[in-house]
Amino acid sequence: MDRDTLHRFLYDMLLARAFEERAAEEYANGNIAGFLHLYPGEEAVAVGVIHAAEPSDYLVTTYREHVHALVRGIPPRPIMAELFGRCDGICKGMGGSMHLFDRERRFMGGYAIVGETFPVATGIGYSIALRQLPEAVICFFGDGAVNQGTFHEALNMAALWKLPVLFVCENNHYQIGTEIHRHSAVVDVHKRACAYNIPAEKFDGMDVINVYEATRHALARIRAGNGPQLLEFETYRFRGHSMADSGSYRPRSEVKAYAERDPLKTVINEAEFGYPTSEQITAAGPDVISRLVDHPSAIDHFDARHVEQIKQEVANIVDDAAQFASQSPQPTIDDAWASLYGNRQHETLMEDAQHG
Amino acid sequence: MAETLLYWQALNRALDLEMSRDESVFTLGEDVGLYGGSYRVTEGLYAKYGEWRVRDTPISEGGFTGLGVGAALTGMRPVVEIMTINFALLALDAIINMAAKIPFMSGGQFPMPLVVRMPGGVAKQLAAQHSQRLEHTLMNVPGLRIVVPSTPQDAYWQLRQSIASDDPIIMLEHELLYFEKGEVNPAAEPPPVHQASVRREGTDLTIISYSRMANLSVQAAEKLAEKNIEAEVIDLRSLNPIDWDTCSASLKKTHRLLVVEEDCRFAGAGAEIIANLSERSFFDLDAAPVRIAGLDMPTPFNRELEAASIPKINDIVDAARQLAGQNKTG
Ligand SMILES: Cc1ncc(C[n+]2csc(CCOP(=O)(O)OP(=O)(O)O)c2C)c(N)n1
Numbered sequence A: 001m002d003r004d005t006l007h008r009f010l011y012d013m014l015l016a017r018a019f020e021e022r023a024a025e026e027y028a029n030g031n032i033a034g035f036l037h038l039y040p041g042e043e044a045v046a047v048g049v050i051h052a053a054e055p056s057d058y059l060v061t062t063y064r065e066h067v068h069a070l071v072r073g074i075p076p077r078p079i080m081a082e083l084f085g086r087c088d089g090i091c092k093g094m095g096g097s098m099h100l101f102d103r104e105r106r107f108m109g110g111y112a113i114v115g116e117t118f119p120v121a122t123g124i125g126y127s128i129a130l131r132q133l134p135e136a137v138i139c140f141f142g143d144g145a146v147n148q149g150t151f152h153e154a155l156n157m158a159a160l161w162k163l164p165v166l167f168v169c170e171n172n173h174y175q176i177g178t179e180i181h182r183h184s185a186v187v188d189v190h191k192r193a194c195a196y197n198i199p200a201e202k203f204d205g206m207d208v209i210n211v212y213e214a215t216r217h218a219l220a221r222i223r224a225g226n227g228p229q230l231l232e233f234e235t236y237r238f239r240g241h242s243m244a245d246s247g248s249y250r251p252r253s254e255v256k257a258y259a260e261r262d263p264l265k266t267v268i269n270e271a272e273f274g275y276p277t278s279e280q281i282t283a284a285g286p287d288v289i290s291r292l293v294d295h296p297s298a299i300d301h302f303d304a305r306h307v308e309q310i311k312q313e314v315a316n317i318v319d320d321a322a323q324f325a326s327q328s329p330q331p332t333i334d335d336a337w338a339s340l341y342g343n344r345q346h347e348t349l350m351e352d353a354q355h356g
Numbered sequence B: 001m002a003e004t005l006l007y008w009q010a011l012n013r014a015l016d017l018e019m020s021r022d023e024s025v026f027t028l029g030e031d032v033g034l035y036g037g038s039y040r041v042t043e044g045l046y047a048k049y050g051e052w053r054v055r056d057t058p059i060s061e062g063g064f065t066g067l068g069v070g071a072a073l074t075g076m077r078p079v080v081e082i083m084t085i086n087f088a089l090l091a092l093d094a095i096i097n098m099a100a101k102i103p104f105m106s107g108g109q110f111p112m113p114l115v116v117r118m119p120g121g122v123a124k125q126l127a128a129q130h131s132q133r134l135e136h137t138l139m140n141v142p143g144l145r146i147v148v149p150s151t152p153q154d155a156y157w158q159l160r161q162s163i164a165s166d167d168p169i170i171m172l173e174h175e176l177l178y179f180e181k182g183e184v185n186p187a188a189e190p191p192p193v194h195q196a197s198v199r200r201e202g203t204d205l206t207i208i209s210y211s212r213m214a215n216l217s218v219q220a221a222e223k224l225a226e227k228n229i230e231a232e233v234i235d236l237r238s239l240n241p242i243d244w245d246t247c248s249a250s251l252k253k254t255h256r257l258l259v260v261e262e263d264c265r266f267a268g269a270g271a272e273i274i275a276n277l278s279e280r281s282f283f284d285l286d287a288a289p290v291r292i293a294g295l296d297m298p299t300p301f302n303r304e305l306e307a308a309s310i311p312k313i314n315d316i317v318d319a320a321r322q323l324a325g326q327n328k329t330g
């Protein structure tokens, strides 16, 4: 693993954590409303997977997608502004936190109805295959989504027509309050893929290097013409399902077991943004982020000072994004009509038929 | 003895009572058990009745709503909770092709004692995919009945009556109503489940509405009274069937009709209400009926635009004043 790649992982994970914690804070302050699903604990998955993809590969994500958007390269400002529902949001304030889209960066949408990512990704895969392009599409989904019919329908079609789709399960073991053993007869998500002859494997989703390597290999198999692949990453969300959920249904022992892998636990529940010292990190043992820090430190890639520098840098970036979002104007109702009808370039309809 | 309950508590009481009276009643849905329901409607029932009668399901709306149909065919009385109405779109085959049609297609052999409850409506910045109203779709399905309680008392009565009914009944609950308070008298004799209620009497115009908008209409009527306009407010309580008699009796008295709905205007419930009452009460009307409805656009995420996309009390007041012949600036 080269230094630059590692640096980018570290940077993105720290930015992701900082961004999400800031979003939680802005929610508490009343600047963000509605459903807000945060990603702390799961950063290694989005960062590892998306770094392994080419910019020309498409991404289809769920409602827990701010970090995916950041890693894809959408600047923090328009993402935060979208969370605020403002004019300068990536979707002009029309979509909100669960529906980030960026056509230019092939970020094909955050979908809030569980199970929607499968058919959408399959359709994108179909058009790539039909045009015989060397591209792929990455379809993210949770452990709860595999019991939706669309999972099975999409996997069958993707396998049948050898579509270039990488299915990525973010298995955090919960479908809101229902633990995986209570929602799935087969809890090894990857095993379900064998029903459709799709090669599939499970990996530790808390280790970004692992995630990255697994994804690189899967994408290579797709580009070699082997058809769809499925990867299951085991991970954990440190927060509740959304800001409306405390996550209190999870056994304390389980939360503790995962939290022990995360030295940031002390700051996660604090309203104030901050990070533990490197002593605290060492004392608390390895977690998603510290493991990443430890590894390059051990082989002399980074020193603690360097990590502190990045933390400072991402803190400033997130501050700037929140500032930007709070100053962005509210969209108008005409902006809303334009979003709805703006694509009717070649047709003229009666004015009345449009505005009702 | 009446007591003050929140809307969700009234539903919880009704479900609990029916489950305790009849072992064929069971409920299922996402997070209805251990978690106690997203809006707490099933709180405490898992501990009381166990997992077979309070079943946490996978995210398989088409599957578990269809399961409800199958169970109803064999004499159970399932109460399916679809976490929010937005996911009912995935269960429309079970609802429309199965539940609504099996009694008919079987030549009446099979009753369909199925209740499907679903919270919906525009709440607080839940964005386009989570802010839907589906009455327009469901009203157009022969064989389905739809109840739309707007008060805790109606929620209590209508859930109990729906469970007792042998027809498939959809219960549309509004997400912003769960934490509204009201008097519930469990001992009182309920009106027929589909009967409209006159929430306020008046002589100058009739406002017909349902669900949360019925409550806004009552508040608007109080403001109108300050301007010397006496509005009669009818809360439909049921969207299929609709109690036309109560509506046309009111129009005989007021001669003016204003319909208020949260759903999008185009081909919405209001269109049916106005069309039907225009046929029925044409000669009673002194002015063209007026509709206030949601904008014909997916619900915007932005707070101000979201608010602008559905009717507000002042919109009702303004429209009523105009309809009653008052200049609204006067
Ligand atoms: C079709 C549908 N049913 C129910 C919901 C409500 N809901 C939102 S997220 C969620 C749990 C999803 O769990 P999972 O797929 O594991 O993803 P996670 O949130 O854990 O990342 C549920 C039930 C929904 N959005 N869509």
Ligand SMILES: [Mg+2]
Pocket: A142, A143, A144, A170, A171, A172, A173, A174, A175, A176
């Ligand atoms: Mg999950």
